[in-house]
Amino acid sequence: MKAYVFPGQGSQFEGMGKDMYEESSLAKELFEQANQLLGFRISDVMFTGTAEDLKQTKVTQPAVFLHAVIKAAMAGDSFQPDMVAGHSLGEISALVANKTLTFEDGLRLVFQRAMAMQKACEIQESTMAAVLGLDDALVEQVCREIEEVVVPANYNCPGQLVISGSVPGVEKAVARLQDLGASRALVLQVGGAFHSPLMQPAKEELAAAIARTPFGQPICPIYQNVDAKATSDPETIQRNLIDQLTAPVRWTQTMLHMIGDGATEFIEVGGTGKVLRGFVARVDRRFPTSTL
Numbered sequence: 001m002k003a004y005v006f007p008g009q010g011s012q013f014e015g016m017g018k019d020m021y022e023e024s025s026l027a028k029e030l031f032e033q034a035n036q037l038l039g040f041r042i043s044d045v046m047f048t049g050t051a052e053d054l055k056q057t058k059v060t061q062p063a064v065f066l067h068a069v070i071k072a073a074m075a076g077d078s079f080q081p082d083m084v085a086g087h088s089l090g091e092i093s094a095l096v097a098n099k100t101l102t103f104e105d106g107l108r109l110v111f112q113r114a115m116a117m118q119k120a121c122e123i124q125e126s127t128m129a130a131v132l133g134l135d136d137a138l139v140e141q142v143c144r145e146i147e148e149v150v151v152p153a154n155y156n157c158p159g160q161l162v163i164s165g166s167v168p169g170v171e172k173a174v175a176r177l178q179d180l181g182a183s184r185a186l187v188l189q190v191g192g193a194f195h196s197p198l199m200q201p202a203k204e205e206l207a208a209a210i211a212r213t214p215f216g217q218p219i220c221p222i223y224q225n226v227d228a229k230a231t232s233d234p235e236t237i238q239r240n241l242i243d244q245l246t247a248p249v250r251w252t253q254t255m256l257h258m259i260g261d262g263a264t265e266f267i268e269v270g271g272t273g274k275v276l277r278g279f280v281a282r283v284d285r286r287f288p289t290s291t292l
Contacts, residue, residue, distance in 0.1 A: 001082035003263040004097060004292070005280075006068045006090035008249075009061060009194075011271025012054045016067050018047040020074065030070050034107055038062060057191065061089050061114035062107060068093040068270025069103060071292050079292075083230065083263060085223040085254050087276060088154070088195070089113070091241060097269070098218040100237060105213050109206075116205035117245070121192030123201060128153060128164045128190050129174050133183030136161055136252075142180070146172050153195035154249045157282035162188070164196040195248055203245040210238050228253035230261060255283040267292050 020027040021043060031043040038058075045053050046063050054060060068090065072079050079097070086094035089110065096106040126149075131139050136152070139161045143150050148169025154162035163173055170187060177185040193199065215238055221230035224240040228250040231237060258266075266289045268276045273291035280289050 001262045001264050002080070003083045003085070003258045003266050004072070004079075004081040004094070004269055005266055005276045006084070006086035006093035006097065006269050007064065007271035007275050008086065008088035008090040009064060011275055012060055012063050012067075013272055014049070014051055014054065016046050016054075016063060016271075017043065017070065020067075020070055021047065024074050027070050027074055030073060030103065031066065033104070034062070034066055037104060037107055038111060042066070057114050057118040058111070061110050064089060064271060065093050065096075065107060065110045069096045069106065071270050072097045073103075075292055081220050083221050083223060083258055083261065085258065086225075087251055088225065088244070088249050090270075091222070091225055091244065093270065094222055095215075095218070095237065095241075098220050098222055100215055100218040100222070100234065101213070109209055109213060112209040113202070113206050113245075116202035116209075117192065117194065117199065119205075120199050120202040124198055125167050126165060126193030126196070126198050127167050127170050127187055128162055128193060129170050129185060129187045131161050131163060131174075131177050131182050131185045133159055134161075134177060134180065138180065139163065139177065142173055142176050146176075148172060149193070149197060151196050152248050153193075155252045156249075157252055157255075157279040159282070160279075164193040165198065166193065195244070195246065197246055199245045203242060206245060207242045210242055223254045223258055225249040225251070225254070228257050230257065251279060252283060255280055259284060259287065263287070265290065 084094040095101045150165030150169035153164035174185045215234040226240040269292045277289040
């Protein structure tokens with residue numbers, strides 16, 4: 001069974017999508033549709049912008065979404081997923097790929113999500129940190145012991161967990177985790193504490209946007225970040241998509257559940273095509289991976 005996985009923020013790169021636009025009339029049509037819907041030419045930033053340009057809040061999340069979703073659309077009838085999943089932002093890409101959301105509605109949600117998260121980041125200074133080489137349980141324990149907001153945010157693969165919270169909370173946790181033998185505990189250059197309680201204002205905005213958006217019946221199950229389990233129920237999908245903003249991305253658990261449910265190959269769609277494939281390899285090296 002083929003499992004298609006969609007990357008999140010951080011998978012952007014300079015020139016992304018330019019070759020697709022030049023080679024495919026469908027890709028050109030969808031990029032132009034996105035330019036009109038967003039009210040600015042995001043395609044120009046994607047194709048010719050610098051790495052710094054691509055870090056703009058209003059650009060990053062829509063750009064990653066567009067690169068993945070248009071790649072899937074270009075595959076045509078050969079795109080036949082048995083199951084899908086997306087890492088954080090990538091969950092909305094996956095929901096377009098499995099027909100739960102239309103291209104237009106997915107792009108609107110991504111843009112609204114991005115802007116809501118930016119506003120939440122401006123309320124309180126916050127950050128994230130990558131922790132390598134420690135058991136998840138130990139990292140969780142340290143987060144609980146810190147008297148500041150700091151929580152596990154991304155369970156990426158065995159031995160790699162990203163934490164998220166207030167700047168003092170993350171800095172204290174990093175110092176303690178280094179003392180406990182982490183091979184690496186490094187504060188990341190990100191705009192805020194994603195997947196933490198500090199995203200509550202964004203969660204409320206996203207919930208209102210989702211309430212206005214039609215969700216259809218998917219053609220295959222999606223394994224969502226919140227509980228890592230398969231679902232094809234539109235109401236459950238909506239609820240989990242809202243909860244995702246303040247809950248951790250359970251990517252390790254997602255991969256294990258997909259494998260347990262019969263996945264035989266993982267195909268990464270969009271971005272550099274390397275990040276999620278690397279996580280799969282860390283979960284179980286026996287599984288073949290490829291890019292679309």
